[in-house]
Amino acid sequence: MTSSSTPPAFLMAAATAPDAEAGAGGSGTSVLTAERILEVAEEVLRRFGPDKTNVVDVARALGVSHGSVYRHFASKAALRGAVVERWLARVSAPLAEIAAAKGPAAGKGAGERLHLWVRMLHAIKRQKVLVEPEMFKAHKSFILESGVAVSEHVAHLEAQLATIVADGVTSGEFRPCDPAGVAGALFAATSSFHNPASAASWSDPEIETRLKTVLDLLVAGLKAGA
Amino acid sequence: MTSSSTPPAFLMAAATAPDAEAGAGGSGTSVLTAERILEVAEEVLRRFGPDKTNVVDVARALGVSHGSVYRHFASKAALRGAVVERWLARVSAPLAEIAAAKGPAAGKGAGERLHLWVRMLHAIKRQKVLVEPEMFKAHKSFILESGVAVSEHVAHLEAQLATIVADGVTSGEFRPCDPAGVAGALFAATSSFHNPASAASWSDPEIETRLKTVLDLLVAGLKAGA
DNA sequence: GAAATGACAGATATTGAAATCTGTCATTTG
DNA sequence: CAAATGACAGATTTCAATATCTGTCATTTC
Numbered sequence A, B: 001m002t003s004s005s006t007p008p009a010f011l012m013a014a015a016t017a018p019d020a021e022a023g024a025g026g027s028g029t030s031v032l033t034a035e036r037i038l039e040v041a042e043e044v045l046r047r048f049g050p051d052k053t054n055v056v057d058v059a060r061a062l063g064v065s066h067g068s069v070y071r072h073f074a075s076k077a078a079l080r081g082a083v084v085e086r087w088l089a090r091v092s093a094p095l096a097e098i099a100a101a102k103g104p105a106a107g108k109g110a111g112e113r114l115h116l117w118v119r120m121l122h123a124i125k126r127q128k129v130l131v132e133p134e135m136f137k138a139h140k141s142f143i144l145e146s147g148v149a150v151s152e153h154v155a156h157l158e159a160q161l162a163t164i165v166a167d168g169v170t171s172g173e174f175r176p177c178d179p180a181g182v183a184g185a186l187f188a189a190t191s192s193f194h195n196p197a198s199a200a201s202w203s204d205p206e207i208e209t210r211l212k213t214v215l216d217l218l219v220a221g222l223k224a225g226a
Numbered sequence C: 001g002a003a004a005t006g007a008c009a010g011a012t013a014t015t016g017a018a019a020t021c022t023g024t025c026a027t028t029t030g
Numbered sequence D: 001c002a003a004a005t006g007a008c009a010g011a012t013t014t015c016a017a018t019a020t021c022t023g024t025c026a027t028t029t030c
Helices: A009-015 A034-048 A055-062 A066-072 A076-100 A110-131 A133-145 A148-170 A179-189 A196-203 A207-224 B009-015 B034-048 B055-062 B066-072 B076-100 B110-131 B133-145 B148-170 B179-189 B196-203 B207-224
Strands: none
Touching: A034 A055, A034 A066, A034 A076, A034 A133, A055 A066, A055 A076, A076 A110, A076 A133, A076 A148, A110 A133, A110 A148, A110 A196, A110 A207, A133 A196, A148 A179, A179 A207, A179 B207, A196 A207, A196 B196, A207 B179, A207 B207, B034 B055, B034 B066, B034 B076, B034 B133, B055 B066, B055 B076, B076 B110, B076 B133, B076 B148, B110 B133, B110 B148, B110 B196, B110 B207, B133 B196, B148 B179, B179 B207, B196 B207
16 A cells, blocks of 8 residues: 655554455445445545545446445535545544553553654654645545534544543543543644644654654643643 | 633733824825835725735725835735734734733743733734734735745744743743743644634634643643653 | 836736536336 | 436536736836
């Protein structure tokens, strides 16, 4: 699959991929499933970009009429939304692993996991901007027209952060606090490092240093004050 | 302290306004100065919006030919840039006051000034979005096409933050650190509360609470860790 | 003669007619 | 009869002709 320039090593987990259907039957002859449509739609979207992809293109790539696509998705927007949702889920997966790693020896401190989690989120988003500009554009335009799936995605990510914070409080590493509220604050405070709207500044070579400074400050705050 | 939708009292300082030239001479008969052009251009921009304002409109409002405007500004973009710069300077002024307030009794702690400064910046930007949508649009489109004046503005604001941080370090309230680097981090960490790109989320009633949580975390970090 | 003007060429924006796309549904297919 | 098709109406996008705007400069004004 698409790996190019030089993705940070920890990104690799996220690069594993689709093919859930490859072995099914003959190939194009299998029944038309929503999942199969999503796979092909993502491929087409990636090739032509969000502005130039239409339902007929997707249907043609599937070898069916566009009417058949509407049997599975109520509208073009719904289809696009589902594709982006799938894509966001793949962003979320490797982060969930970090958030869940609370083993005694494995997870080290919550502060360290917090660092890792945020840096991972930053790296993933940055990677997307660089190597998947078309999907990224789709992601952005989708956000603009229907924030629903995206706010769910954000809620998901904040819940992961809340897990890490709660772990830190339990272990005594962090000062007692409301994990959900603090998770929201952490997400907001680091948003210029993961929000697509700020992508322009990610080419600054000092961005990593700046992120580290922000995280050090936040983690110190979690440990000491409130 | 829960004041919300109503504009915070400290905004009022920024609302005082133009008229620097009203008493000059007769009226439109005075010589055409760059400053006079900027005044009128801002007025016209506010009335028609950035997309519908052209140089001829501005010239007509001034009662001169558009050729005369080009005697003072090299291009339409330069004119627009100068208008935005003026506007940004007015955003910056009340913040500079807070940053400079280091009097013994007046300024209280640097932590408090930091809170005040960031909340003020948030309030100003939010206010602009609500009551000056046209200027705000001009601001945004200007950012997109020429980041120069804006990055200067940001540098300016970060320098103000650095002043506050340095004061805190001097007084022993904050742990020793590089004020410039930390100021950059603080600006980034709070950007979702002042960056126009995030304006959509500013209607959330919980935004103030979230900002407070972020600031408490950051200030605690400045006081204790690094 | 410094400042302002307005006609002008090239660049940009507007417009509306033509082409394409979305979403539906009566019909066909296996 | 469940699944797929493709013709269709209305919505949207494209494209090229047309109109407007920007930036210049030879000329006029005071």
